[in-house]
Amino acid sequence: MKLRTPLSEKDVRALKVGDTVEIDGVIVSGRDEVHIRALEYAREGRKLPLDLKGGVLFHAGPIMKEEGSKWKAIAVGPTTSSRMNSMEPEFIERFGIRAIIGKGGMSQPTIDAMSRSGCVYLAFTGGAAIQGAEGIRQVKGVEWLDLGMPEAMWILEVKGFGPLTVAIDAHGNSLYKRVDEEVKANLAQVRNTLGI
Amino acid sequence: MKTSLLEEVTVNLIRTAVTTLPEDVLEALRRAEKEETSGIAKQQLKNILANVAAAERRSLPMCQDTGIPIFFVKGRCIPHLEEGIRQGVARATAEIPLRPNVVHPLTRHNPGNNLGQGMPYLHFEPADLDHTEITVMTKGAGSENMTMLAMLTPSQGLRGIKSFVLETVLRAGGNPCPPTIVGLGIGGSADEALFLSKKALLGRLDRRNKDQELAELEDELKEALNQTGIGPMGLGGRTTVLGVRVEAAYCHTASLPAAITLQCWAARRASARIMKDGSVLYSREGFE
Numbered sequence: 001m002k003l004r005t006p007l008s009e010k011d012v013r014a015l016k017v018g019d020t021v022e023i024d025g026v027i028v029s030g031r032d033e034v035h036i037r038a039l040e041y042a043r044e045g046r047k048l049p050l051d052l053k054g055g056v057l058f059h060a061g062p063i064m065k066e067e068g069s070k071w072k073a074i075a076v077g078p079t080t081s082s083r084m085n086s087m088e089p090e091f092i093e094r095f096g097i098r099a100i101i102g103k104g105g106m107s108q109p110t111i112d113a114m115s116r117s118g119c120v121y122l123a124f125t126g127g128a129a130i131q132g133a134e135g136i137r138q139v140k141g142v143e144w145l146d147l148g149m150p151e152a153m154w155i156l157e158v159k160g161f162g163p164l165t166v167a168i169d170a171h172g173n174s175l176y177k178r179v180d181e182e183v184k185a186n187l188a189q190v191r192n193t194l195g196i
Numbered sequence: 197m198k199t200s201l202l203e204e205v206t207v208n209l210i211r212t213a214v215t216t217l218p219e220d221v222l223e224a225l226r227r228a229e230k231e232e233t234s235g236i237a238k239q240q241l242k243n244i245l246a247n248v249a250a251a252e253r254r255s256l257p258m259c260q261d262t263g264i265p266i267f268f269v270k271g272r273c274i275p276h277l278e279e280g281i282r283q284g285v286a287r288a289t290a291e292i293p294l295r296p297n298v299v300h301p302l303t304r305h306n307p308g309n310n311l312g313q314g315m316p317y318l319h320f321e322p323a324d325l326d327h328t329e330i331t332v333m334t335k336g337a338g339s340e341n342m343t344m345l346a347m348l349t350p351s352q353g354l355r356g357i358k359s360f361v362l363e364t365v366l367r368a369g370g371n372p373c374p375p376t377i378v379g380l381g382i383g384g385s386a387d388e389a390l391f392l393s394k395k396a397l398l399g400r401l402d403r404r405n406k407d408q409e410l411a412e413l414e415d416e417l418k419e420a421l422n423q424t425g426i427g428p429m430g431l432g433g434r435t436t437v438l439g440v441r442v443e444a445a446y447c448h449t450a451s452l453p454a455a456i457t458l459q460c461w462a463a464r465r466a467s468a469r470i471m472k473d474g475s476v477l478y479s480r481e482g483f484e
Binding site for chain 2: 148
């Protein structure tokens with residue numbers, strides 16, 4: 001399934017856990033430091049360098065190379081999303097994020113914020129950074145580069161970015177929760193194997 | 197020894213480590229892909245294998261998190277060793293390129309060249325050899341952030357160690373980019389146990405532990421952890437770990453330290469031997 005940015009609430013409400021999607025359009029990278037600064041800006045009433053409404057936030061810290069006046073994406077895979085757990089519900093709701101690309105899943109307050117405002121979590125294979133870079137047509141720009149290359153806000157034009165698995169949908173369903181339940185059910189056997 | 201040779205060797209080692217996987221790790225990933233039955237799990241492993249092949253073909257880092265450079269140096273002491281390695285790390289960062297990951301711990305200032313106080317991290321093991329062996333491990337933060345230390349009591353024993361491994365892998369879930377390799381350090385002091393858990397990750401997956409008891413523990417833990425169902429990327433499946441490696445040391449009669457370092461599927465390492473005459477031998481899998 002293809003998604004085109006900016007995303008509407010209807011676009012994302014239509015997605016179900018387990019669906020595979022690819023993205024065309026623009027995605028923006030943001031991890032620990034972008035979350036910290038963007039929320040500070042919002043609380044101080046300052047504007048972000050770009051409007052993220054309907055946007056796709058990519059938990060990623062890429063390797064970029066400067067070639068002349070342009071940046072080239074070398075390796076761009078997802079980072080561990082759970083580090084952003086404490087900041088994500090506010091980030092989603094304040095800035096109108098419709099999709100987050102990451103790895104490893106996110107906590108219940110984020111899942112709840114996604115249900116409330118209409119946002120999905122798309123799992124990208126951790127470490128698949130060449131695959132990620134191949135989906136980037138061009139680096140449109142960078143903001144907050146003073147945070148360092150991994151932490152800056154990179155604006156990426158993408159085509160066929162993915163494949164991404166809908167791992168948390170906008171209806172409170174989470175593939176990770178489902179796996180957690182399966183893991184719990186398997187624990188008796190696991191403990192038996194270990195004799196504990 | 198001229199620092200330029202050390203610089204060259206360091207760049208070559210890092211390039212090999214970040215753009216290719218050792219054959220034992222690749223083989224374990226291929227086997228996992230064949231054995232998975234769930235569609236999502238299979239797709240994750242397919243993506244991993246295709247990505248590794250593309251990285252090798254294009255000589256680019258397979259993962260954007262090129263980690264922090266950790267060096268294990270063994271054997272003959274050579275002058276200006278640290279200086280040569282530092283120069284190599286800075287050159288590798290610009291040339292390959294690596295992501296500048298190294299920052300000040302409090303100000304978070306990023307110098308941009310992966311160098312700083314105490315970084316790269318060098319571990320020396322002097323030995324009466326006529327060569328110097330250097331192994332690089334580029335360790336990403338996703339898996340490193342899941343590291344755990346437990347100061348168990350002697351009465352908790354092996355049972356306590358097994359529970360600790362299980363709890364750590366369950367808590368980590370999909371965060372460390374499974375399928376992982378579990379490095380388990382048992383005994384020593386607290387810091388030694390942590391060091392052993394990292395050193396354990398340098399062992400080849402297709403070799404059995406030389407200690408029979410530890411080899412059996414590795415097999416048992418691997419079987420059990422793969423029964424959890426966490427699976428590749430925590431999305432469910434049969435392959436949660438590619439292997440478990442254990443290193444042990446004698447410890448205080450009142451202690452039982454146990455440490456776990458998880459290694460993501462991108463188990464990037466490479467070794468070189470610098471001979472007395474200045475010639476260099478390389479091995480992606482590590483010398484035995």
